[in-house]
Amino acid sequence: MFKSTNLDLFTFPFTNFKNKTYRYSNDLVALSEDKVNFMKITPEYKVQIKRKREMLEEQPEVRYQSFPHTMEMQWEFVELLIDLSINKYPEHFSVEKDGDQWTFTNHILGETETFIFGDESSLSLEPYDMIGRHFHNDFMLMVNRDDNFYLEVAQESFAALFSPNWNLGMSFNEIHGPVPFVSRDGVELTDRIRKFLLTIEPGAPRTRVNWNLMADRWDVNYETMDIWGPERDKVTAENAGKLVHLRVEEQWFIRMPRSNAILFVLDTQFLPLEDLVLRPEWLETTYFNLADIPDYMAEYKGMAPFLPQSVEYLENLMNSMKVK
């Protein structure tokens, strides 16, 4: 278990709201050149990689899925990740390319991957799985076929009602389909977001921040619903500070030109509610937002059973700070 310890690297989510309240929106913001590289090495890097790899080792069927026809797309992904990592962190990552013979070195972990680029048989794992294990993010490849996007490769270790095993091969609309998904002004968003994703072109990646609350869990996937479902009820206004975490997903959408796919990159970060005292302005904003969540949204996000306790905890925390 880990949390963000360097708050300067934590992506505080409540910046996109009107009148202090938050609703879903399809604001996928264009990225500027200096923000496009999603590589981020935090103090938690080693812990996160260890956890991610354990999950992939222990539950390969749950955490990684692909179709056999995706190999060329997987290599495009390998090239992207290696180039972005050495660009941003040349002190941590390096690559030697001798024709198709590539040697990638992760200096933080002291590991080297040697392979023939474009030849899956030179690796023991699939290319996407191999390179993804060097970075803490979750990676979903949604391939544009006809007028929709289909999940064809996924490596995931922080699910929020998602499962590579279940969602493999589903379209964007099928993944979100039957659930109401509504904007600030009540517009049904799934199809609008699909259309917006279609406008994301190569060379013009976009970003978005999503958030949730989690009760004593890092991962709420479909596979373990029987476990975390009831656990949400153990939250009280007294223990919410430790048990409940603000879960932030910083998301990147990158159109891969050869795959004609959108690479969906997630950087999932956690902050226990009690740590909000470190940034009093965040505490206040979080409180106002959570106090105003409509019921349908609390249900959709799965936080309904412990939202009132969390709000009460934050209110008490603010009051105690004012007293001091």
Place this chain on the structure above:
Amino acid sequence: MRVIGNIEMYVGKIEQITESVKRFYLYPSDQKLLPAFTGGAHITTYVDLGDNILEREYSLVSHPTDRTHYAISINRDPHSRGGSAYWHDHIKVGDKVISSFPKNHFTLGFHAKHHVFYAAGIGITPFLTMMEELEAQGKTFELHYAARTKEACAYHDYLHEKYPGKCTFYFSRSDEPQRMTPETMKNQRIGSHVYFCGPVAMVSEYKEAALSYGYPEKSIHFELFAAASGENNPFLVEVINHNKVIEVNPEQTLLEALLDAGIEAPYSCKAGGCGQCEVDVVEGEVDHRDIFFSDEEREQKKMILTCCSRAKEEKLVLKL
């Protein structure tokens, strides 16, 4: 690997393909590999003319996985908006050109069991890379290609040799003139997808024909050279969530007026063919000039493609 922005290129080679078609080879100034692409992709090119920028879209005709250079083929069209004439008359080897990343709004149907291409003139360009992909995947396809003469038919010999038995050519000004007609769509096997590329009139004719033969909309694909034109009336547009009222004059499109007013309106092809510039209409009648929406969609949804469609009357209210 490149991920953002445009790419500075220089013209490395120019080839005369036919009397009116030139092929331009573009190389990256930084010598780094270019993004690979998929069949049917195009780039937006930007040429600095000093007082303004010439922005044009051209299909890529080089091999999709050749990352050393891109190639485009341009027909010198006497009725062009100035783009093809400038490229033909002024662009020389060594000149700088800015290119976008490759984009693709004309992709192959994923579920198609057979692909049938119809090209009129320079409309052949996107099909060159699409056929390249299908050939590599071992899928079946056929090409119907109309030109005035064999000499004016760009890539005739190349296609004839590379895809024997798959290409049918129609020369309207030969000794035995032949006309390409939509009739050949009638006998295609179930699961076929049809693709049209050419002038607006040709694409409209083939699209109507395909629908009349009972083709479902999703099996019909097309790309246009330029937007259909009509009388350009001036009108007002109110953008409610930006609290702005903007005048659209006869010389500009709605999209241009929105962009000039500082509104970040989405767009891509600027020809009413890709649907990227779709915006919600709150009030007002739309004069639809695109061929992207079906009649059904026009009735059901209140939408406008800002790159080519206009207000029927004096005002439109939009939401972006």
Place this chain on the structure above:
Amino acid sequence: MYNSPVLYDQSETIKEKLSFNDKRKKHLIIYDQKAAGDVKQALTAHSQEELNYEPFEIEDAIKLQDLRTLLYSQKMGTHLYIASNWDHAATVFAEATEAGFTEDEIQTVIYGPKRRYIYCMKCYHTSEISDGDEVQCARCDAYMEVGPFFSKVRKGYIGYPFIPN
């Protein structure tokens, strides 16, 4: 193709009764004995219009070779109507999409009960279920609530695991 359409109880192709799609030029009707009467009636009702149709009756068991020959010889502009019990319809539907028919070109009229399947999120096994919102996995016995999502790849509804009180 992994995302090819699948016949399931909520399929958009399922209609209450046969109705001809006037956008198409030809109508291919594949039916079994249960539907024979209704098909005959529908054709009689349209007998004035010179409807271009081809009937194909399934007798007892489906002869796959004959079915494939029929489906693969169809041209664009053909609409397929499947009128039969669930099992016949599921076979014809799968063969038809393989031949190139899309959901926009298929209409299905089911005689008798529709089958439903669930994908267990505990053991990743797809099994048939009867009506009701809560079921037990046929393989691992996990208790599951039938969720609203359907996967064409897993060919079933999602089964949300829960621990009964």
